[in-house]
Every structure is written in C-alpha cells, then in structure tokens.
Amino acid sequence: MNVVVRNTPRLPDAVLDGFAAFGVATVHEAQGRTGLVAPQLRPIYSGARIAGSAVTVSLAPCDNWMIHVAVEQCRAGDILVVAPTSASDAGYFGDLLACSLAARGVRGLVIDAGVRDVRDLTTMGFPVWSRFVHAQGTVKETLGSVNVPVVCGGALVSPGDVVIADDDGVCIVPRLRAAEVARACAAREDKESGVRARLKAGELGLDIYKMRERLAERGLRYIDAPLEH
Amino acid sequence: MNVVVRNTPRLPDAVLDGFAAFGVATVHEAQGRTGLVAPQLRPIYSGARIAGSAVTVSLAPCDNWMIHVAVEQCRAGDILVVAPTSASDAGYFGDLLACSLAARGVRGLVIDAGVRDVRDLTTMGFPVWSRFVHAQGTVKETLGSVNVPVVCGGALVSPGDVVIADDDGVCIVPRLRAAEVARACAAREDKESGVRARLKAGELGLDIYKMRERLAERGLRYIDAPLEH
Amino acid sequence: MNVVVRNTPRLPDAVLDGFAAFGVATVHEAQGRTGLVAPQLRPIYSGARIAGSAVTVSLAPCDNWMIHVAVEQCRAGDILVVAPTSASDAGYFGDLLACSLAARGVRGLVIDAGVRDVRDLTTMGFPVWSRFVHAQGTVKETLGSVNVPVVCGGALVSPGDVVIADDDGVCIVPRLRAAEVARACAAREDKESGVRARLKAGELGLDIYKMRERLAERGLRYIDAPLEH
Amino acid sequence: MNVVVRNTPRLPDAVLDGFAAFGVATVHEAQGRTGLVAPQLRPIYSGARIAGSAVTVSLAPCDNWMIHVAVEQCRAGDILVVAPTSASDAGYFGDLLACSLAARGVRGLVIDAGVRDVRDLTTMGFPVWSRFVHAQGTVKETLGSVNVPVVCGGALVSPGDVVIADDDGVCIVPRLRAAEVARACAAREDKESGVRARLKAGELGLDIYKMRERLAERGLRYIDAPLEH
Amino acid sequence: MNVVVRNTPRLPDAVLDGFAAFGVATVHEAQGRTGLVAPQLRPIYSGARIAGSAVTVSLAPCDNWMIHVAVEQCRAGDILVVAPTSASDAGYFGDLLACSLAARGVRGLVIDAGVRDVRDLTTMGFPVWSRFVHAQGTVKETLGSVNVPVVCGGALVSPGDVVIADDDGVCIVPRLRAAEVARACAAREDKESGVRARLKAGELGLDIYKMRERLAERGLRYIDAPLEH
Amino acid sequence: MNVVVRNTPRLPDAVLDGFAAFGVATVHEAQGRTGLVAPQLRPIYSGARIAGSAVTVSLAPCDNWMIHVAVEQCRAGDILVVAPTSASDAGYFGDLLACSLAARGVRGLVIDAGVRDVRDLTTMGFPVWSRFVHAQGTVKETLGSVNVPVVCGGALVSPGDVVIADDDGVCIVPRLRAAEVARACAAREDKESGVRARLKAGELGLDIYKMRERLAERGLRYIDAPLEH
Numbered sequence A, B, C, D, E, F: 001m002n003v004v005v006r007n008t009p010r011l012p013d014a015v016l017d018g019f020a021a022f023g024v025a026t027v028h029e030a031q032g033r034t035g036l037v038a039p040q041l042r043p044i045y046s047g048a049r050i051a052g053s054a055v056t057v058s059l060a061p062c063d064n065w066m067i068h069v070a071v072e073q074c075r076a077g078d079i080l081v082v083a084p085t086s087a088s089d090a091g092y093f094g095d096l097l098a099c100s101l102a103a104r105g106v107r108g109l110v111i112d113a114g115v116r117d118v119r120d121l122t123t124m125g126f127p128v129w130s131r132f133v134h135a136q137g138t139v140k141e142t143l144g145s146v147n148v149p150v151v152c153g154g155a156l157v158s159p160g161d162v163v164i165a166d167d168d169g170v171c172i173v174p175r176l177r178a179a180e181v182a183r184a185c186a187a188r189e190d191k192e193s194g195v196r197a198r199l200k201a202g203e204l205g206l207d208i209y210k211m212r213e214r215l216a217e218r219g220l221r222y223i224d225a226p227l228e229h
Helices: A013-022 A024-030 A066-072 A095-103 A118-124 A175-200 A210-220 B013-021 B024-030 B066-071 B094-104 B118-122 B175-200 B212-220 C013-022 C024-030 C065-073 C093-103 C118-124 C176-201 C213-219 D013-022 D024-030 D065-071 D095-105 D118-124 D175-200 D210-217 E014-023 E024-030 E065-069 E093-104 E116-122 E174-202 E210-216 F013-022 F024-030 F065-071 F095-103 F119-122 F175-200 F212-218
Strands: A002-004 A049-058 A079-083 A108-116 A128-133 A150-152 A155-157 A161-166 A169-173 A219-225 B003-006 B050-059 B078-084 B109-115 B129-133 B150-151 B155-157 B162-166 B169-173 B221-224 C005-006 C050-059 C078-085 C108-116 C128-133 C148-153 C154-157 C161-166 C168-171 C221-224 D003-006 D050-059 D078-084 D110-115 D128-135 D150-152 D156-157 D162-166 D169-173 D221-226 E003-006 E050-059 E077-086 E108-115 E128-133 E150-152 E155-157 E161-164 E170-173 E221-223 F003-006 F050-059 F078-084 F108-115 F126-133 F150-152 F155-157 F160-166 F169-173 F221-224
Touching: A002 C168, A013 A024, A013 A049, A024 A161, A024 A169, A024 A175, A024 D050, A049 A150, A049 F050, A066 A079, A066 A095, A079 A150, A079 A161, A095 B175, A108 A150, A108 A161, A118 A128, A155 A169, A155 C065, A155 D095, A161 F108, A169 A175, A169 B094, A175 C093, A175 E155, B013 B050, B013 B175, B013 F169, B024 B162, B024 B169, B024 B175, B050 B066, B050 B150, B066 B078, B066 B094, B078 B150, B078 B162, B094 C213, B094 D150, B094 E221, B094 F095, B094 F221, B109 B150, B109 B162, B118 B129, B118 E093, B129 C161, B155 B169, B155 D110, B162 C078, B162 D065, C013 C024, C013 C161, C013 C176, C013 E170, C024 C161, C024 C168, C024 C176, C050 C065, C050 C148, C065 C078, C065 C093, C078 C148, C078 C161, C078 D110, C093 C118, C093 E150, C093 E221, C108 C148, C118 C128, C148 F050, C161 D169, C168 C176, D013 D050, D013 D162, D013 D175, D013 F175, D024 D162, D024 D169, D024 D175, D065 D078, D065 D095, D078 D162, D078 D221, D095 D118, D110 D150, D110 D162, D118 D128, D118 D150, D156 D169, D175 E093, E014 E024, E014 E161, E014 E174, E024 E161, E024 E174, E050 E065, E050 E150, E065 E077, E065 E093, E077 E150, E077 E161, E108 E161, E116 E128, E174 F095, F013 F024, F013 F050, F013 F160, F024 F169, F024 F175, F050 F065, F050 F150, F065 F078, F065 F095, F078 F160, F095 F119, F108 F150, F108 F160, F119 F126, F169 F175
Parallel strands: A002 B221, A049 A079, A079 A108, A108 A128, A219 C005, B003 C221, B050 B078, B078 B109, B109 B129, C050 C078, C078 C108, C108 C128, D003 F221, D050 D078, D078 D110, D110 D128, D221 E003, E050 E077, E077 E108, E108 E128, E221 F003, F050 F078, F078 F108, F108 F126
Antiparallel strands: A049 A161, A150 A155, A161 A169, B050 B162, B150 B155, B162 B169, C050 C161, C148 C154, C161 C168, D050 D162, D150 D156, D162 D169, E050 E161, E150 E155, E161 E170, F050 F160, F150 F155, F160 F169
C-alpha cells in the first residue's frame, strides 16, 4: 500500500543548525559510529555543509513520480531523502525539481541513484549528494510512498530524522536521539580543539593519548634501519 | 581490415553550437531518451559544455597509435571519440596530443579509457570526458581504424554524429537526425522555461502537470502522522 | 612480528623537489612504465603536486593505531604511505592527524583506504590521495608496522622510496634508482618540449615521429567517405 | 549501547517451510516487490533453498566476536543474518562456526561481508549467501548487538523476520506480514502454473495477458524487414 | 518511434551449428578480435555452448514488456539478445518466459541486465548469459523495439547476427561476414590442433613459434639465480 | 631491463604438499594474517586445492608473450603467477598454454587478469585462479620479465615462494618462512580439531573460548524481547 504521510514531526531549526556546524565526521563519532550513508554517495560540488529534517521518498526504479508528490510535503529546513526500491543509475532529479524545492526552503537532496543538470544545480547553490550523475530520464508510472522509513545508501532513514551532509558524506541521526547526540558532539569538539592546539605545537599523539605503554605491552619493537655502505 | 576514412560529412558549426547551448540532459530527452554514453565517463574538470562532429577512433587496448593517425583527420569543430576494442584503464592521451588537437581547432575528447596530464589539460582548457585518469603509458604497435562506427561507453557513434558533452555526461545525436532533434530541443526548452518560472513562484508540479487525479486513481493515500505524546 | 624501523635513509630535498617538478606521468615513463599506484587512489582536491620520501605504514583493517605511531618517525620532506592488510573503506585519517603531520613538515598522505575531514584538509592545504572519502571511524587495538615494505594500491613501496603525487595519481621511485630516473626524466622533458612546440605550430605527430611508413607497411588503408546525395 | 535480545518471537516451522517452497522470486513479487537483499550477496554453492527466522547480528568491521555471542541465541529453524557497521570483505565465518550453528539446527547464514572455508561448508551442506569469499581473518575486540534491527545488503531485517534464500538471492518478509504474504504467494503460484502450461503448449503471452490492444494504443508498429537481393 | 521488425533474415541451422562447435574464443580470434560482449555477462550455469540467430530487444529500464512482444518473433534456432536503454540490475526474465521461448525452439538468452528463477532455468536446460541474477521484478508500461540494432554489453548486435555463447562469454558475428569467419575458424582450428599435439609432447612454444630470435633482438636477457649459502 | 631468471630455488615437493593439505585459510592465519591475494581472483572451477613453487611473470598489459617465455622455466611442482603491469581484463591464457604447462608438471595458474577456454581447462583439470574470464586475445610485442618479484592481486610474490590456492582464494608464503609457517599450521590444525569436536557436540564457543567474562567487562547487556499481546 502506497501512502503519503503528512505533518511528520520535525526538530526546531536551531537544533538542525547546530548539527550543520558539527559536520558529518563529528556527528557520526558522537552517536557511536552509526548512521553513515554509503561513501559512494558523493556531493555534486565541494564545500556545502547542511543539516535538515528528512522527508523520505521510496520510489520505483527509473520512476521519479513520487518526488513530485513529496515536494508538497516539504517545508523550510527539510532535506529530501530518496531511495529507489531497486538499484538504478538513472537521473531522477534536475533543475526544475530543484527550483521547486528551493522555493519551499528545502536545504538539499540525498539520493541513492542519479541526478542531472548538475551545472544548474551548482549555479543555484542547491546541494545534492548522489551515487551517480546521469542525464538518463525517468518515467512517472508507478506509485511509491512519502515519509515512510527507507534504506538509503545502506542507512535506515525515518521521516523527521536529522540529515547532516558535507564533503565527508551523509550521516543520519534518529530524531529522538538528537538532543543526546548534540551534547555528545559538543563534548567531542571541546576535547578535540584542545588536542588540536597541542598537535599543532608539535606534541605527539603518542604522548597526548598516552599510547606508549600499551604499545610496548602488546609487543611493538623499535629498531634502527641498518647502516648502508 | 583497418581503414582511415577521410572527408566524412559534418554538420555546419551553427548547428553544433546550438546543441552546446541545449546541453546533454535536454538533447537526450528531446531525441527520445537515447544516445547517452555511460555515466562512468566523467569530465576531468567542471563547467565545460561543448558540441562537435565526431571523429571516431577504434584502437587496440593499451595502444594509442591510432590517435596519432586520427589527428590528421580532425578539423575545427570536431570532437575526438576514442574506444579501445577491450576495456582498459591505461592513459592513452596527454598534453602533447591535446596541443596537436587544439592547434587544429578540435573542441574536446571523449574516451572510454584513461587519460593523463590532466593538470595541463585543465590549464589549456582542453575538455576531456574519460572513464579513468591514469598515468599508465601505452604502446604504438597495432593498427586500428579511424572514422568507422564505434561503441563508446555503450553508445553507438558514427563519424560525423553530433557529440554533446557537459557536466551531466555525453550524448550522441546521429547526424541525419540532428535537425529534427534540434527542433525538439527548442520546443522542450520553451516549455520548460514556462514551468520553471511557475515552480520558482511556488506553484507545485502536482498542479502544473495535473497529477493529482491520476495519483488518486492509482490509489495513493494521504494520511497524517500520528500525534506524539 | 611488528616493528617500527627508525632512521630509514632518505634522499636530499633537492632531489625530491626535482621529482615534483617532473610530475607523475613523466616519472612513470622515465622509469620504464613502472611504479604507478592504482588509479582508484584520487586526490581529495585538484592542483597539488608533491614529492617526498616514503614513511610506510602497514596496519590492520579499520584500525589506525599505527598512524599515530608513524607520526613520530616522520620528518620534513616525508610523505606518509598507508596500506591496510585487508581492503577497507573506513576513514583512517582526519584533520587532527593532518595537523600533527603538518607540524612536522610532512608533505602529504597516500592511503589505500578512506579519509575524512576533507573540507578541513583542503583548507589546510594538506594534500591526500585516497581510495575513499568516508567518515567511518577506526579503532586502536591491533599492532602493525612502520617503515617496512608495503603494497599500496598494487605498488610495492619501501621506506625512503620517492613518492610523487599529482592530479594524474601517484608514482613510486625506488630510492636507489632515483638519480638514474631523474636523469631520464630530464631527458624526456627536453625531448617533449621540442615536440610540443612543433605540435602547437600545427605539425603532425605522424610526421614528427615518422610514422607514415610503418603504418603503410602494416597495411593501413586510407579511403574517402562515399559521397551522399 | 550494545545488547543481546533473547527470546525474540519466531513463526512456526510449518510457516517457514511454506516460504522455502515458494522461493525468493515468488515471495518478492507476492509482497509487492519489496524485501530483496542486494544481488551482490550470492550463494557459495548452487541449489540450496531455505527459509527460517532471522537472528540478526550487528558487528564492527573486521570483528566477528558477536557471531560467537549470537550462536547461543539461535534455535532450530533460524537463519543468521550478519551485517558489519562498515563495508568489509574480510572472512567473518568459517567451518568452526558452521559446525556450531549446524549443531543447533540453524538453517544457514546471510552475511553482508566475506566467509571462508567454503569447501568445508559445501561438504557439510551448510548454505551461505555472502558478498565475498575471502580467507582474511577477523578480530574479537569490539562489542556489537544481537537481535536488533539491521540493514543487510540494503534490506531492513528485524529479529524473527522470515528469511528466504535460494539461487535467486535473499528476500525478507516482516514477521507480522508473513501470513498475508504466504496467501499471496499461493495465489500467485496458482495463477502462474496455469499460465506455464499454456506457454509450454505454445500459446503466446501476448494473447494470454491480452497485451495486443494496449501495445497498439501506445503506438507500437510492426513492419517487415526489407527484402535483400 | 518504436517498431517490431518481422521476418528478419537468418542463416541456415547448419551454419549456426558450426559456430557452436568452434566456441567463443576461436570465433573471436578468427574474426580479427572483434565482437566480444563484456565479460561481466556470465552464464547462469556451466557447460552450455550454443550458437543462434539474434532476435534483438531494446527496452526501457526495469520494464520487460518488449520481451513478451519479442517472443512472437522468435523461431527455432534463435537466441534472444536483450539490452535496456539504461543500466539496470532488475530481473527481466524468468521461468515463464523461458517456457515460452523453449516451446518455440529458442536456444538461449543474452541479456545486459538481470534474470531470476535460475534454478528453474538450470533444470530446464535453458542457458542464459546475464550481468546479474536478481529476483527484482519489472513493469510493463513503456514501449521499446524488437529487431533493431542494439548495443549489448558494449557489442553492437543486429537482428540475424550470429550469437555464439559458452563458458568464455558471448561473441557476435555479423550475419554477412559469417561464411568468411567460419572459414577462418576452421583454418585456425586446424593450425591449433597441430600445435596442441606438439605442446602435449613437451615441445616448447618458444620453438614452435620461433620466438627465440625476436626475443633476443628485443634485448631479453637470461641470468641464473644467485647461489644461496 | 627485462630479464629471465633461471634456476631459482624451490622447496621440496613434500613441503609443498603439506601446504596443500592445510589450505588457504589455515596458512593465512598461521603466518600472522598476511599473504592473501585479493578475493577478486576466483577459481574457474570449484574443488581444486593445490600448492606449488611460484614462477613469476611480469608482463605488459594485453600482451602474453612472456608467458610463453616462462613455460621453459617451469618444472614439476611449480605454479605460474602472472601479473600485468597495468590492470587488464583480457584473456592472456588458454588451453594451448595449459597443455604446455601440464606437460611439464605445472600444478596451476594464478593470474591478476583474464583467461579463456575455461571449458577445456576444466575438462583437463588444470586449475586457474583469475580476476576475469574473457575471450579477448592478447598480442606478443613487448618484453617483460620472468622470476622477478611481482605484485599479484595486491600480494608481493617472489620466485620460489609457496603458492597455496583453493576455493577460499590464494595465499603466498615466503620461501624462507615456509618451515616455520608449516609448523604453525600443524599446531593450529591440532587445536582446531579439538574445538570442532566440542562444537559439534553442542558446546558453545562462548564457553570453550571463555568469552563470557570479557563480554561482561566490556558492558554487553542481555535483555529479553518484550512480550507481545
């Protein structure tokens, strides 16, 4: 049965914006190394870093009808997450759909398939993470669903989950864990910024993290290279 | 039997230039969703958009001898299309060949294999769409053919066909269909620019394309997310 | 047995800098078409061209402990070369390790696995050639070795070997062959610059390289395209 | 937080056995073309067709500790479903673990990673669907979870779901939908066996499915090949 | 425009049967190393070796409607060759279509996509060469064409061309070249059977093919391994 | 400089035969999880398990000349290990070369590229581990070397190293470590056979390996699935 679920809950913008500042690598670590989308989904241009609430789309392979349906469910602060029910490299999304989403304040697209018009999307500043760039068109024949849980790039995404995306890829935070993960991100950043300063000053991680003893226990041996004649 | 076919017919520059303006996605749609080269062939740098007449090269794997032969057959407005007879990731093409082609007014290269010297090619502004970037050299031992039909990235290319290439990939238009396809491109662009304006103004594709009734017929159901406590 | 080999021999900076100027494609050709790392290892940003002395790291899959150990063995002019003992797409390296290496004058990283924090690495100007970009974290549980011979991207790398990396990929020159290869590079460049000038002036490679006779001997036939009516 | 969930609900053996008889292709169709695991997960030998209750394992990359933990949770009629939290081709499973599972009546293994000892597993008749065959060993250092929902080959699998696997791949049926899907399978098989008999007798699908009119409406044209002289 | 071309010319069965006896490797060599389909298309079971006349199908991705149309155009001695217009791993073909083709005397299927019901196809002895095995279903919504030239696995196939398929893959011989290629195959086999006997008797290819002199001219050096103490 | 090294040292047949009995997974573990060839190199037929002394061949891509040269250097008990200097899927090896090697007592072939005539090789019982099966022919134009160290499937192989190959893949043991590794294999097998018996009797690995305490220390929690109503 194909459904469109309306008025799914979202987190406030302030929460989402905090996640964008942390970035994918920090969020992934802070929530226990979970939530990453497959690294084959890459940004179509460098430098974008966004976070938003997931509006999810499950659609038939080579059929982008449900993306048109999903636009109406999107609000400012959302990120569209699209997953075909069978692997496909076709181009499901281009500049017209991006215009429509941008007009609604949508922050970007994550799609486990292909997109096209990437020059226009880049000029518009509409960021996309996709598995392929491909001009191959799609049809509008088969129903799918909007705002149901989907698997996108191997990650489970439910509507309203926080999507964070940057040059390192895409990470998903379950909506109900967001507050806890945000706290863990902040703690991690605090710690890292102290370490960063010491590393820049030339101190070694071996000393900062006190690794030398454990390495010796495990049996690591240091030897000098033989002299050459 | 290996042949070099000289003086293959080309279309006038004005026709080619029109295709460059339309771009790959529009041309592909306008000719009935055919002609796309495999999306694994990617540009070595972003932002180029070219169209030209195909000079085709069929060559032995890891042997670039026939590219040297093909240079002489190239004219201003051409695009070289190179396909090895067996899959290979070697680097068949670099800055010397690019200098030679550029000196003849060739607009770019499409190759179902690897290229090298990409920093020089980028500086020169000589655009290339290739499956690989690889410094691996090739030999000059085995004959191939120039200006025979080839399969490049899964697409059939005949000499004189129109090659359009941009950030979305590469599309081939058979020479004798060019006029008809150009007309279809123009019609498609007209239609799309009207739709684009309406989408930017916030109108929905669901309404513009009158999709609501057909979705309902197919049985799409809208439900509200359950309230949370 | 896991070891860290200290004080491995390096070549002088002047020799390394010469290789950076030649670039990967020239070096690869000059040493007899050997030494290339697999083309799937790509730079995280365009335009960097470096050469340095290899500090090698062999580590367990999904475990970056040995990179921390290797930092201490690095000096100005080095390039870190990292190879897991089993294929992996995890992110073994990020901005903290890059800060530490940069503080020691290390010129870059080549890794047959994934890296993260690529936006920070790009901002810092710390160049990396990797097979993946992936935020996936790693553990610090299993010993490996530093400055032992490793296979990275299919290429054998010994500590102190010259690593050259640019937009075309990565090439390895055995340390003891460096002088000989540098001479061959210079000779090749001399020859190429003369050819380049002639090609730019419109002369054909067919004539410069005297290929016409050999093509004829092999039986290449030139024919004219049939007239069309 | 890492957990082992005990005493997850299962369906009766009679239900599971019915699914094995239907096979993957029929079940996938009957539940609305959902539930397929990625086709890169292939059987290590041909001819096995099994169905069972999922015991799920989420584990760290290159670490098979949690499989040992999961064995204790398995009962006769179960199928173990294993998914690392990061892609990996290591060999997480071999003949010793298979002996242990077989001793408990487990019907097979589905793993989104590698296995080894395939000759022994084949001799034992213990069927496995895996993404890789690889002798590469794993460690036992990091906790994971047993009987939590996992994504395996892009499919969401919850403990107790029905797993069907044969030469066509692997399909997952949510436990609570099993009765409904089983009925749909039976209906589909009834219909297909009638069609099969007519097709064997030489009748055409075009007629059985009454496709000719719709093809004509869409504009399909039949023409004869030109005569050759 | 979508067409079905009827009554395309075929070669006599005796010619086809001769090609089956030669096998793919011999035919490929005998026609000048052309005509091979990409090696990613593999047989679903070992040991089949067939040749037949191509009936070609160009179809939309994830849509197998045109295979139903093509069945009617097939005769005894044919091989169906199917290519989607966009890459896809769905399962376009299963046991029902195989029953229908077998009832008409069709010898097998070559498809640049996925198939399913491979256990049934194996039991029936209906051989298939495909890029994927996948249970994923397809729709019947979009027209394509039958008996037009298609590109399948990178090879151009026209209706009536000879298709040869065995454990080494698939090779295409243009219909009008078949007589010439068959003669070249016979000549090649004659020569090879003489060489085979000499090799089995222990003679070396170096001597049979008189390679020693040319190797020496090129500068190959023979040295003995150093003695070990 | 291209060389053929003659009379490289080998280990006695009895040593080699011992390794065949242990198999790839055991040998890989026993030598500290090193030496595995990439899992993409697969056997052309199931069930073979061999060990032998490596005769190595480094050759140009798409050029099998050096295999002919290497045959003369092969003796009974050897395994040919072939690595092109650039990745290639061509078919470098077929039934004629296999006849020649079999006549000399060679036990099999490991090649990081393609082979053909797999039906004949299977009938002969000549086992091959290759990355591809492809009928694509190669030329005989460029020199390479025999019995120099090569990188094959990511593993370093020196002439005379022990090659073990079975359904799990291929493992390389350095010649000078063979005695030590053989002892470790025997010890490992002893231990495993005891464990195997206990597992078959229903004992759990959790108990045999005494894992429960360490799992608890790390914080693994056991909970019961909630009751369903």
